[in-house]
Amino acid sequence: MRCAILGGAGFLGQHIGRALAHAGWDVWCVDRAAPPPPGNAPWFAGALRADCFDLQSWWGAVAGVELIVHLASSTVPATASQDPMHDVQTNLLGTLRLLQDLRRQAARPRVLFASSGGAVYGRPQSVPLSETHPTLPISAYGATKLAIEHHLHIEEAQHGLPCRILRLSNPYGEWQPPHGVQGVIAVFAHRALHGLPLDVYGDGSVVRDFIYAADVGRAFAAAAHHAGPQRVFNVGGGAGHSVNDIIHSLERLLGHAVQRRVLPARPFDPPVNVLDIRRAREELRWQPTMALEDGLAQAVAWLRTVP
Amino acid sequence: MRCAILGGAGFLGQHIGRALAHAGWDVWCVDRAAPPPPGNAPWFAGALRADCFDLQSWWGAVAGVELIVHLASSTVPATASQDPMHDVQTNLLGTLRLLQDLRRQAARPRVLFASSGGAVYGRPQSVPLSETHPTLPISAYGATKLAIEHHLHIEEAQHGLPCRILRLSNPYGEWQPPHGVQGVIAVFAHRALHGLPLDVYGDGSVVRDFIYAADVGRAFAAAAHHAGPQRVFNVGGGAGHSVNDIIHSLERLLGHAVQRRVLPARPFDPPVNVLDIRRAREELRWQPTMALEDGLAQAVAWLRTVP
Structure with a gap:
């Protein structure tokens, strides 16, 4: 059983x-970026350093691939908004x-x-968001993710390429870079560790769904063998946590208060986004196992090693 | 009041x-194809002969445009399937x-x-299809139409460009070219006029929604001034007609039987597709006025002039 992870x-x-x-699985990493040093990712x-979208550049070298995990993306929500054509x-x-x-x-x-799962549904009409909630993306990033989903369904129907689509909430955990524009937990925890203030938009009551990245990994492993008719699965933490919750948990973990910088609320932030994960529980026999406090502790332990 | 019709x-x-x-409206035609001779389209x-997507090539020449009708498309469903990247x-x-x-x-x-309206919903879960029916396109053509819809919503929310989206069923009427791969009424009527057999997939029971093109025109005129919060409107004939219905009506109109060539049913043809047009009735104060038999007679009268 060989698989290639694009990105x-x-x-x-x-x-x-x-x-x-x-x-x-015999797992190959395909990425245009350098792979992690073998000591860091012995699995x-x-x-292969290659353009994931250029099949010829890696398909021959990774012979016999039965599973492709498609994580490759050139954008994050903010950059997709700035340049939707790109x-x-x-x-x-x-x-x-x-x-x-x-x-x-x-x-x-x-x-x-x-x-x-944070981008394809758009403004929640009800929470938790099930896979049958209307898909009305309010960002270029979400519109592209959804268009790719549709083309995967079409490809399976017309050309027999089997697919499963995992709609992720907000993954966090060790190895998440703390200097990016994505990943509020990594950004907050790293800044708090270095005594820097945290940027909070509005009153911090905005609720999001966080999922520990190792739990995401197990969901992909389950989806690799899923046999039912469903193609789309929400993969989330199963509960909502406000930005204030995250900050309080960090304060407990670090043993001291952290400074906040309050910025105006952003009109495009829906007040709450939590995924309904019943389908994944039932069909993939998967559920998240890491409690937020414990996952945060893991993330913080790793972030202490990051300058 | 000046408008530009792209395509x-x-x-x-x-x-x-x-x-x-x-x-x-003061109506300008923008198309990469030659416009109809002024005598044929005195309105x-x-x-302007220009690339509709290249604003610089026509915006200056058609000064003061308050309305853009976007009909420009380089594909029909069949060609989009053949080359989704294009x-x-x-x-x-x-x-x-x-x-x-x-x-x-x-x-x-x-x-x-x-x-x-025939492509963005995908396989109907219930008919008639309202605008809130899930959008799960099963063709590349539908996936692109839907992605454009999403980007129009985003453009309005983020950059204040007002939009209205009209999801059309199957338009027919005079000027519809009878030699293309779209437009079953024009193709059937023209072949029947020339004594050629009609290609029928399966038993001809497949039900579709046909809308007379002049009624589509009035729906656009209504949407130009619509003031409510809705952005998406189905525009259809308000009833379903089977392929056999169409053939029978043609036979009545022509006064003789037409020959059929029965081909295997196509698995990607949903058995029924009819649009729910209540929203357009209520919000646009629009409804189709042409009965199918009368519209067919108009189309046939024009097709008699086409070699």
Whole structure:
């Protein structure tokens, strides 16, 4: 059983790679970025530096792939908003090119796609958000994730490429870079560790769904073998936590108060976004196992090693 | 009141142009194809041969546009399926480029977009299909139409460009070319007029929603002034008709039986697709006025003039 993780060198790729290796897969990392040093990610059977969307550049080198985990993305929500054409050109057209090239192969590997439970639904009409909630993305990032989902369904119906789509909430955990524009837990925890103030938009009551990245890894391992008719699964923590909750938990963990810098609330932040994960519980026989306080402690322990 | 119809030289563009001119608009036709001869479409105040998605190539020449009717498309469902990357590259990226260039203008014209009620919903879970039915396109054409819809919503929310989206069923009527791969009524009627057999997939019981193109034109004229919060409107005939119904009506009109060539049913044809048009009735105060038999007679009368 061999699999390739496209975008495997990143934070999530490492967690998903570890979970798949644990489940018996021979896991290859394909990424245009350098792979983690082998000592840091011993679960990768091999790593290739290549353009994930250019099948020819890696398919031959990783022979016999039965599973493709598609995490490759050139954007985050903020950069996709700034340049929606670039988002479409790279991520949507790149995925279409990959699908087209896969049609020419005899093999029909299963594709697991990391979509966004925070972006494809848009403004929640009710929470928790189930997979049947209307999909009305309010960001370019969400529109592209959803268009890729639709093309994956079409590819399976018309060309027999099996797929499963995992709509992730907000993953966090060790290896999440704390200097990016994504990942509030990593950013907050790292700043708090260095005595820097935390930027809070509005009163901090905004509720989000956080999922420990190793739990995300186990969801992908489960989806690799899922046999039912469903194709789309929410993968979240199963509960909501406010930004203030996160800050209080951090304060408890660190043993001291942290400073906040209060900024105006952002009109495009829905007040609450929590995923309904019943389908994943029932169909994938998966559920998150890490309590937020414990996962935070793991993340903070790792962030202490990051300058 | 000046408007530009992008893709205005086609069948629908002519009907929509006539309806808008009738409603008092100064209507310009923008199309990469040659416009209809002025004698054939006297309602156009002007016509420009240009790339609709390249704002610079027509915006200056049609000064003071308050309304853009976006009918421009480089594909039909069959060609989009054959080459989904081309569909995204031209129609989705073209529209994004147009929106980006419009941001640089002081004017905020309303955009009316012709989407597809036959393609964005996918397999009907219930009929008639209301605008709140899940959108799970099963064709590349539908996936692109839907992605454009999402980007129009985002553009309005983030950059104040007002939009209305009209999800059309199957338009028919005079000026619809009978030699294309779209437009079963034009194709059937023209073949029947020339004594050629009609290709019927399966038993002809498949039910579709047909809308007379002049009625579509009036729906666009109504949407140009719509003031409520809704953005998406189904525009259909309000009833379903089977392929066999169409053939029987044609036989009555022509006064003789027509020959059929029965082909295997196509698995991707949903058995029924009919749009719920209550929202358009209530919000646009619009409804179709042409009965199918009468519209067919109009179409046939025009097709008699086509070699």
